[in-house]
Structure formats: C-alpha cells, structure tokens
Amino acid sequence: MKTIGIMLVEDHNVFREGLKKLIDMEENMQVVAEADSCTTALQNMSPEVDVVLLDIGLPDGDGLDLCKRMTQTHPHIKFVALTTYDDVTFIRKAMEKGVHGFVPKYAFFDEIRSAINMVYKGGTYLYPGLQAELLLKPDSPVLTDQETSILQLIARGEDQKEVAAKLYISLSTLRRRIRGICTKLGVRTLEEALAAAARRGLVR
Amino acid sequence: MKTIGIMLVEDHNVFREGLKKLIDMEENMQVVAEADSCTTALQNMSPEVDVVLLDIGLPDGDGLDLCKRMTQTHPHIKFVALTTYDDVTFIRKAMEKGVHGFVPKYAFFDEIRSAINMVYKGGTYLYPGLQAELLLKPDSPVLTDQETSILQLIARGEDQKEVAAKLYISLSTLRRRIRGICTKLGVRTLEEALAAAARRGLVR
DNA sequence: CTTTTGATGAACCAAAAAGTTCACCTTTGT
DNA sequence: ACAAAGGTGAACTTTTTGGTTCATCAAAAG
Numbered sequence: 001m002k003t004i005g006i007m008l009v010e011d012h013n014v015f016r017e018g019l020k021k022l023i024d025m026e027e028n029m030q031v032v033a034e035a036d037s038c039t040t041a042l043q044n045m046s047p048e049v050d051v052v053l054l055d056i057g058l059p060d061g062d063g064l065d066l067c068k069r070m071t072q073t074h075p076h077i078k079f080v081a082l083t084t085y086d087d088v089t090f091i092r093k094a095m096e097k098g099v100h101g102f103v104p105k106y107a108f109f110d111e112i113r114s115a116i117n118m119v120y121k122g123g124t125y126l127y128p129g130l131q132a133e134l135l136l137k138p139d140s141p142v143l144t145d146q147e148t149s150i151l152q153l154i155a156r157g158e159d160q161k162e163v164a165a166k167l168y169i170s171l172s173t174l175r176r177r178i179r180g181i182c183t184k185l186g187v188r189t190l191e192e193a194l195a196a197a198a199r200r201g202l203v204r
Numbered sequence: 205m206k207t208i209g210i211m212l213v214e215d216h217n218v219f220r221e222g223l224k225k226l227i228d229m230e231e232n233m234q235v236v237a238e239a240d241s242c243t244t245a246l247q248n249m250s251p252e253v254d255v256v257l258l259d260i261g262l263p264d265g266d267g268l269d270l271c272k273r274m275t276q277t278h279p280h281i282k283f284v285a286l287t288t289y290d291d292v293t294f295i296r297k298a299m300e301k302g303v304h305g306f307v308p309k310y311a312f313f314d315e316i317r318s319a320i321n322m323v324y325k326g327g328t329y330l331y332p333g334l335q336a337e338l339l340l341k342p343d344s345p346v347l348t349d350q351e352t353s354i355l356q357l358i359a360r361g362e363d364q365k366e367v368a369a370k371l372y373i374s375l376s377t378l379r380r381r382i383r384g385i386c387t388k389l390g391v392r393t394l395e396e397a398l399a400a401a402a403r404r405g406l407v408r
Numbered sequence: 409c410t411t412t413t414g415a416t417g418a419a420c421c422a423a424a425a426a427g428t429t430c431a432c433c434t435t436t437g438t
Numbered sequence: 439a440c441a442a443a444g445g446t447g448a449a450c451t452t453t454t455t456g457g458t459t460c461a462t463c464a465a466a467a468g
Contacts, residue, residue, distance in 0.1 A: 072370070075352040114318070124330040155399035157392040159424070170447050175426070188361040190425085191398055195359030198402030363454070374417050379456070394455085 004120050005048040007033040009041045009063070010055040010082070019053070022109045029116065038066040045070070049077060051116050054099070056083040064097050071098045078119040080112070091126075101125040143197070147181050150174065151197050154190070208324050209252040211237040213245045213267070214259040214286070223257070226313045233320065242270040249274065253281060255320050258303070260287040268301050275302045282323040284316070305329040347401070351385050354378065355401050358394070 006029055010016040013036065020031045032048040035041035038061040041052075052070065054063050067079050080101030081094055091102060101115035104127055115125040143151070146167065153163045164174040178190055185196045210233055214220040217240065224235045236252040239245035245256075256274065258267050271283050284305030285298055298306070305319035308331055319329040347355070350371065357367045368378040382394055389400045 072353055072356065075349050075356065114322075118329075124328070126328040154393075154395050157396035159393070161424085171425095172447050172449095173445085176446085179426090189358075189363070191358045191395065192361035194395055194398045195402060198399060365454085375455095376417050376419095377415085380416085383456090 002028070004029045004116060005032040005046070005050045006030065006116065007035070007041070007044075007046070007049040007052045009035045009038070009052060009066070011036045012055075019112075022112075023116075026113060029113075037061075038063065041066055042069065045074070047074075049074070051078045051080060051120050053080050053082065053112070053116070055105075056081050064094060064099075067094070067097045067099060078122075080115045080119055080125070082112075095124075103127050143181065143184065147177055147184075150177055151181065151194060155194060155198075206232070208233045208320060209236040209250070209254045210234065210320065211239070211245070211248075211250070211253040211256045213239045213242075213256060213270070215240045216259075223313075223316075226316075227320075230317060233317075242267065245270055246273065249278070251278075253278070255282045255284060255324050257284050257286065257316070257320070259309075260285050268298060268303075271298070271301045271303060282326075284319045284323055284329070286316075299328075307331050347385065347388065351381055351388075354381055355385065355398060359398060359402075 006023055008016050008019055008023075008031055010019065016034060016036070020034070023029045023031050033044050033046045035044045052067075054067065056063050063081070070077055070079075078101070079099040080103060081099045082103055082105050083090075094102070100123070101119040102125065103111050103115045107127060111127060115127075118125040149167060150163060153166060154160075158166070160171060160174055160178075164171045167174070169177075178193075181197075182188065182190065182193050185193050187193050187196055210227055212220050212223055212227075212235055214223065220238060220240070224238070227233045227235050237248050237250045239248045256271075258271065260267050267285070274281055274283075282305070283303040284307060285303045286307055286309050304323040304327070306329065307315050307319045311331060315331060319331075322329040353371060354367060357370060358364075362370070364375060364378055364382075368375045371378070373381075382397075385401075386392065386394065386397050389397050391397050391400055
C-alpha cells in the first residue's frame with residue numbers, strides 16, 4: 001500500500017506537532033509538508049502531497065481560497081477540513097471547492113484517520129452528527145422540466161439550434177431559458193451551469 | 205462496545221450467506237435478521253436491528269420505499285445500500301430517504317464494514333467514486349493534469365481566453381487541448397465533455 | 409549533419425453563441 | 439375598454455468558439 005503524503009496546514013503549533021506524531025505513527029501515512037498559514041502553505045507545497053489536512057480558522061484566510069488555488073495547480077490533491085462549523089452553507093461551499101472530508105477539531109484521531117483514508121481513495125467523509133440530508137435540501141434551486149431538458153440535450157452534444165427544434169421553441173426563447181438557468185444556479189456561463197447542475201444531480 | 209445488529213436484505217442467497225459469514229466474524233457486528241425481498245423484509249423486521257444492509261436491485265421494488273417505511277416505524281435504523289449505481293440523482297434520492305451508506309456490490313468487505321460502522325455512528329459513507337476504477341480499466345480515458353485543469357476552469361465559468369492566460373498557454377494550444385479532451389471522451393462538444401467528465405468524477 | 413516528427417503559436421475564416429432591441433401577443437388588473 | 443406586465447419570436451450586432459492552414463522550433467531518427 002502506498003504511503004499517503006500529507007500536508008498539515010494549522011496555525012496552532014502544538015496541535016500541529018501532535019497531529020504530525022499521530023499521523024507518522026500510521027503505517028500508510030506520512031507528513032511531508034507543513035504550514036501555519038495560507039501563504040506559507042502555497043510556498044511549502046510539495047509534489048509528494050496527496051492529502052491536505054486543513055484548519056479552517058486560519059489567520060490569513062478561511063482556507064477555501066487556498067483550496068481553490070491548490071486544486072487548480074494540483075488537481076489530484078484531496079482536502080480534509082478541520083472545522084468547528086456545522087454551518088451547512090459553509091460545508092456546501094467547501095465541497096464545491098474540492099473539500100471532501102470534514103472532521104471536527106474535537107474529534108478523536110480515529111476520525112481524522114478515517115477521513116484521510118476516505119478522501120484519498122476518492123470518497124467523501126462527513127463526520128457523524130452532521131445531517132447529510134441538510135446538504136441536499138436547503139433551498140436548492142429547482143429547474144423546470146423544460147430547463148432540465150435543455151441542459152440534458154446540450155450535455156448530449158447538441159447545439160442550440162437543434163435543441164430549440166426538438167423542444168419546439170424558438171432560438172430566442174431557448175436563449176432566454178439558458179439565461180434563466182444561469183441566474184437560478186448563480187453562474188455566469190452555460191458551461192458553469194452544466195457543471196453545477198451535474199454536481200447537484202440535476203442532469204444525468 | 206455494543207454489538208451492531210444487522211439486517212441483510214438481498215435476494216441472491218449465496219451472496220447473502222457469504223455476507224452473513226463475514227459480518228458474524230466481526231467482533232462488533234451480528235446478523236440478526238435476513239430477507240430476500242422488500243415484502244419479507246417488513247415481515248422479518250426485528251427490534252434488534254440497528255443497520256440494514258440493503259440491496260438496491262430487488263425483485264419487488266428498488267428498496268427506497270422499504271427504506272422509507274422502515275424509517276417511519278423504526279426511526280433509529282440506519283441504511284447502507286449495496287448498489288452498482290453511480291447515478292447522482294439516485295444517491296440524492298436515497299439519502300433523502302435515510303440511506304447514509306453507499307457501497308458498490310463489487311467492493312471489498314472492508315468497505316462494507318467501514319460503511320456499517322460509519323452509519324451506525326451517525327455518519328455518512330460514500331464509496332470512492334468511479335474515478336479509481338476508471339483509472340484501472342484499460343480503455344478508460346484518463347485526462348492529464350492540464351486537461352483536468354482546463355475543464356475545471358471552464359466549469360468555473362471562465363472563458364477560453366482567461367483559461368489560456370491562467371495556464372500560460374496560447375489560445376491555439378488550449379483549443380487543441382479541448383479537441384483532445386473531446387476525442388478522449390468520445391464526444392463532440394465541449395459541453396458534452398463537461399457532462400461526461402462530471403459523471404465520471406473527473407472534475408469537481 | 410540532415411530529415412522527420414511532434415508540439416506550439418499565429419493568422420484567417422466560418423459557425424455558434426451571447427447581448428440588445430423591437431414588435432406582437434396574451435393575460436391580468438384597473 | 440384600457441393599460442400594464444409577462445411571455446414569445448425576429449432581427450441585428452458583437453463576442454466567443456471552432457476549423458483550417460501555415461511557420462517556427464526542438465527533439466528524435468535517419
């Protein structure tokens with residue numbers, strides 16, 4: 001089994017040192033980089049890093065921007081967030097930025113280990129107590145059947161002219177619909193809308 | 205540690221027997237009820253049951269209605285679904301009905317054990333996505349880091365000019381890359397590629 | 409040392425998509 | 439009946455994207 005390279009981003013030195021000890025005692029894990037802020041995290045980045053264990057309450061940022069930037073340059077890296085937030089909207093945002101593991105700071109190390117293993121394998125870890133359904137429910141914009149059809153047809157590679165013809169609407173209306181979809185999903189481009197819809201399971 | 209009472213709902217008898225063996229060998233788990241269909245599952249229900257291991261492709265229903273009805277009478281019961289679906293829509297529906305664990309039928313028992321422990325504690329277990337398997341399959345298209353970055357940036361709503369600038373490549377090369385991605389994924393448009401990549405977990 | 413191959417970037421043109429405005433219609437409320 | 443509001447379709451323009459070709463450069467092959 002390959003050793004999982006881990007980066008610790010945590011501003012509490014003692015806590016970070018303790019974490020490092022615990023992780024290095026694991027057979028398949030090793031801390032290969034450390035940082036005490038978002039800024040130093042970008043500097044200390046190493047190609048050996050597979051999973052970033054990320055404290056959310058950092059002095060120079062909430063860690064989400066860090067996450068976003070790291071994902072752009074190192075797409076394979078997974079993130080586990082150490083957080084006290086139960087905030088559903090926060091977790092939603094974080095997941096959209098690539099965080100797949102959430103562990104409360106007061107959790108046992110066991111949970112952190114599980115979370116690291118899970119996200120490393122490509123899975124998702126939500127700590128017990130967090131009601132996962134809440135992530136799916138809150139006021140998620142609902143698309144009409146026609147809007148869904150539009151996205152599905154476009155996702156199948158048809159151009160707008162074909163889509164309009166199949167749905168018996170004019171190109172003008174189709175374009176109005178697309179604008180409406182983007183507004184509902186809070187995005188700027190059709191491509192972004194497709195990605196957002198796919199994430200939320202609105203298209204197949 | 206309390207023993208977790210488990211109910212198996214699975215119509216393949218051999219598979220169910222094998223599962224029972226594996227589970228009963230665990231220190232903290234025991235199979236306390238079995239069923240080979242949704243109907244018998246309701247009949248064989250036992251108060252000792254903590255977690256229901258539920259096959260999705262049952263002869264008399266998809267298991268989701270079963271899940272819903274059991275939850276009504278036994279709210280504390282948790283569900284782990286054995287499924288082949290990677291369908292986002294399906295998982296979404298299932299989670300809303302109370303399923304907190306998803307394990308592919310071809311997974312190792314290790315994953316099932318992890319899933320049971322997780323949901324029993326109140327957590328959520330989503331099996332590692334198709335990403336890992338796709339990498340193992342011979343003819344599965346694998347995108348390079350740069351190609352992945354391109355899709356991610358476009359999925360964030362940036363236009364091609366911005367993407368090219370951020371990745372320090374010319375518009376010409378970017379367009380070549382996009383054509384390459386479409387070829388790899390066997391699709392005709394960038395929109396279709398985004399949808400395909402999203403389905404396979406290649407972008408997030 | 410040549411040749412070839414592959415990758416890149418630029419240029420040009422065609423097609424598609426997006427932004428904008430306008431006219432027409434129905435529905436709604438006054 | 440009238441005006442206002444909302445939805446639809448058409449026309450026009452600008453921007454973006456896609457298709458193609460060409461020149462350059464570097465690495466690999468002869």
